[in-house]
Amino acid sequence: MARDLTVGIAGLGAIGLHLARALDKGVPGLKLAAASARDRAKATANVAGFKNAPRIVSNAELAACDIVVEAAPAAVFEEIATAAIAAGRIFVPSSVGALLPRMHLVEKARATGARIIVPTGALLGLDAVRAAAEGDVESVTIETRKPPRGLAGAPYLEKNKIDVGAITSATRVFKGNAFDAAQGFPANVNVAAALALAGIGPDRTMVEIWADPAVTRNTHTIRVEASTVRLTMTIENVPSEENPRTGKITPLSILACLRGLTSTLKVGS
Secondary structure, eight states: OOOOOOEEEEETTTHHHHHHHHHHHTTEEEEEEEEOSSSHHHHHHTTSSSTTOOOOOOOOOEEEESSEESSSSSGGGHHHHHHHHTTOOOOEEEOGGGGGGGHHHHHHHHTOOOEEEEOOOOOOOOOHHHHHSSSSEEEEEEEEEEEGTTTTTTTTHHHTOOOGOOOOOOEEEEOOOOOOOOOTTTTTTTTHHHHHHHTTTTTTTTEEEEEEEOSSSEEEEEEEEEEEEEEEEEEEOOOOOTTTTSTTHHHHHHHHHHHHHOOOOOOOO
């Protein structure tokens, strides 16, 4: 009988702690072995009631696990990714936007035998986009609408002195490609980054970001024009109480991704 794959989670916040709890309840073929967090004392307290509490380690030490899930601030993304990839592990990033300007990590993974598996996250229809991209695709666009507080602190807004707290009606605060969106909104456009990687790349994938006081959910509308299909898809994600930038579905998406690594029956490409 094959042994369980060990899982290490970087970050025990809105995404990581929910994922850790689900793994501790039991997922066939997987074992939560380690976690890292900026505040180790808080992390230790958070997992104290687990059936099998993971070790609290450094970001680099997570690379001892078979699978490393990144659910940490984008500022430490490269540290986590580099260690996991150098060790030849399966690396599952939630901060997909941080991957776009670091595509050299893909080359490193190719050299070490590591795998980078991007979960669907707060998006839908990635299988259809991937299938369309096997043929000719004319355009891919994504329009993101969030409550203004869900965009607060984005580098693009601060650089351009845009105060989302003062916005009282739906306002487009960004229009450009996915690469520029990922740099300007690293905590907000992981969906756009995943879409770009699944489809026609970050330079051709166009992004609009709206601050909209009228919406209560993070809403993403995708439009694809291809030789084989025309797609229009909208998803409304319930924001996490811990972090309004993150949808509640995100940790569930990562959990589903991890299940797919060991499941006998896997649905979807």
